Amino acid sequence: MDHLHAISSYGLGLWDQGRLSPVAALGVPLGVLFHLALSRLGDAERFMYTLIAAMLFLMLGILSVSVFLGSSFLGALAGLCILASTFNVGLFSSMVIYRLFFHRLRRFPGPFDLKISRFFSVLRVAKEAKYHSDVAKMHERYGDFIRTGPRELCIVRDSAIPIIYGPNTNCHKPTCYIGFSIKALQTYEPRITTLVTKLADQVSNKRVLDATAWSMYLTFDVMGEVGFGKDFGCVSSGTNHPAIQSIRDHMHILGVLSHIPWLLNIVGRIPGASKSYRPLFSYCQSQVEKKREGIDLEKYPQDIMTWLLKAVVEKDVSASPTKESLLDDARLLIIAGSETSAAVLASALFYLAKFPRVLKKLQARIDDVISTPADWTYEKARSITYLDNFIDETQRLKPALLTGGYRRTPPEGILIDEQFVPGNVSVIVPIQLIQTDPRYWKQSADFIPERFGERSAEMGTGKAPYMPFSHGTYGCSGKNLALMTLRIAVSILAQRFDIAFAAGETGEVFDKEAKDTFTTYLKPLNLQFSPRK
Known part of the structure; x- marks a missing residue:
């Protein structure tokens, strides 16, 4: 001083x-x-x-x-x-x-402070991290085209989806992973089934457990197994691996700072600032090195990291350009792949507990195809249409990404209905908001799996906007893996157990207090699992 x-x-x-x-x-x-x-x-x-x-x-x-x-x-x-x-x-x-x-987006309405800087967006979400709720309020006040940053537009129109996210879009984002082909999935299915069976055994012993935590244990183990060929041991131990817990403890900060990506990157480069993430960084680096040393190019890859390393060795166009980017891919693979599936699985269990009618119907459909747990196979589970209807409706109301990802408009701009959107700006269609918009969805707030099945024509589902995995070239490459994990987990647990809220649990906090961080962060949900008779 x-x-x-x-x-x-x-x-x-x-x-x-x-x-x-x-x-x-x-x-x-x-x-x-x-x-x-x-x-x-x-x-x-x-x-x-x-x-x-x-x-x-x-x-x-x-x-x-x-x-x-x-x-x-x-x-x-x-x-x-x-x-x-x-x-x-x-x-x-x-x-x-x-x-x-004077900015090219000056004509678009939006909060005064957000037009000036994204730093104000950080201030808005810093306390509760509910940006999806903020966007919904802005939509009510400003309409379908909302300026949410100096160079950002939020668009709540179904007609915007094919233009921004469709297969022929000129709007771009970075590319995604490889190693999610149908043939590759066939090698993952037995390992995922083994992990879900372990989870079912744990459920049998405990009867009451936190569905949010255990969904996370399962999906992190799945991504460890699928990503590196080795699970984290979360389901077996009933605890988070230290490498995972370090990230979970800081998801709020990641979610807040993600509104200013360049600042998040700078903070991450400050000595000591990323200390909490070192367990994950070290784990991923050690696993990548082990895979690199033992890679056999003659064998068909059994995990995603081997696919990534194979692409590097063979100089494929999809290969990570540097060693550091390869490690970034490994870390993002674990975080993004695990968190998203965990959020959907926990939400699915929430709906099974909240709506006994849905649970009974799902159990009946499973019993029609699979008479006993010993007869369960993935092929049989995948053939149950109502199982997919249930998962689709879960992802409509509670998608893994509440807001979603931005795309960059081409230099010439794009036209959405009557509105011209200038070039080189970031645009987004908020996933949860568009999937619950009453203009497109009948009884939009109600949980009705049949809207994706026998009542599809009645409820106009075919024309309604639905994008839990995004769309087109830049859609989620892990979609098939996520659906496989959800089908296996939901079908095995629903076949073996009656599911209800535990004593003292109403599900209200879980339902209303989700946080829009890097992925969806859910509150604990205590459920009672009773073996079916």
């Missing part, structure tokens, strides 16, 4: 002498000119790291030159502070005026 007081006192003295006034006068127009130049280069996020490094280097250079030319260190530092302050006044004033009155 003494140093700051000395600098400020020294600076005020120089200001009184008139020596810093020219510096202050220079800072504002420089800030404005910098913003105008920056806006012509496109989105600064693409080169934010370089920009920050260049600005720090420039400030150090100005300070050094000032001292070299005869200024005292305090005088040079005071001048630099004045210049930086006035520069930022010019920069941010120009930025605010441009974004409000």
Whole structure:
């Protein structure tokens, strides 16, 4: 504090002498000119790291030159502070005026603060992480086209889905994983079935358990097995692997900072900031190295990481370009693949407990095809239409991603109905909101699996927007794996157990308090599992 007081006192003295006034006068127009130049280069996020490094280097250079030319260190530092302050006044004033009155998205309605900066979006979600609820409120106030950021649009129209997410879209995002082919899935099915059987055995012993936690144990084990050929041991132990728990403990922070991706990346690069994630990083790195050492290119890959390594060795166009990107793929594979399936499975169990009629109907349909648990096979389970109807309705009301992912419009822009959307902006159709919109879904808030089956024509399901796995080229490549896991888990558990809310559990907190983090974060759900007679 003494140093700051000395600098400020020294600076005020120089200001009184008139020596810093020219510096202050220079800072504002420089800030404005910098913003105008920056806006012509496109989105600064693409080169934010370089920009920050260049600005720090420039400030150090100005300070050094000032001292070299005869200024005292305090005088040079005071001048630099004045210049930086006035520069930022010019920069941010120009930025605010441009974004409000001259930006290509200026015609679109939306909250005043979000038009200025995504930092305000972070402030909105920091406390509860319910961005999907915020979007729903904005939709009610501003309509179908909402400006949710300086360069972001949220669009709540079914006609926007094929244009933004369809197979022939010109809107883009990064590519996804390989290793989810139908042939590959055939090698995963027996291992997933073994893990679900272990879960059923645990359920038999415990009778009452937290469906949210145990769904997560199962799906993390599945992704460990499918991703690396080795599960985490979560189902066997009834606890999270340390590598997984470290991430779970920080999903709220990840969800909040994900609204400013470049800031999340910078925070992650600060020494010590990613300490909590080291168990996962170390685990993934060790598994990748083991797979690399033991890879046999002549054998058909038995897990996704082997597929990824095989692509690198064979220099396939889908291969990860660097070692670090390969490790990133490994980490994202575990987190995204596990969290999403866990959220849907826990929600499915919630609906089975909440609606006994649905549970009884599902059990009857399973019994018609599979007379006893000993006769269960995946082929038989997959043939049960009502099982898929039930899973589809679960994902309609409670999709794994409540808001979804952004796409970038092409330079020429896109036309959605009567509305032209300019090029090079981020657009999104919020998944849960569009899938529960009463304009497209009859009895939109009600859980009716039959809308995907025998009542499909009556309820107009075929024309309604449904996108839990997104669509097109950039849709979720793990869709088939996720559906396989859900079919196996739901059919085995429903066949063997009657499911109800445990004593003292109503399901209200689970139902209403989901958080929109990197994926959907669910509250605990205590369920009673009673063996069927």
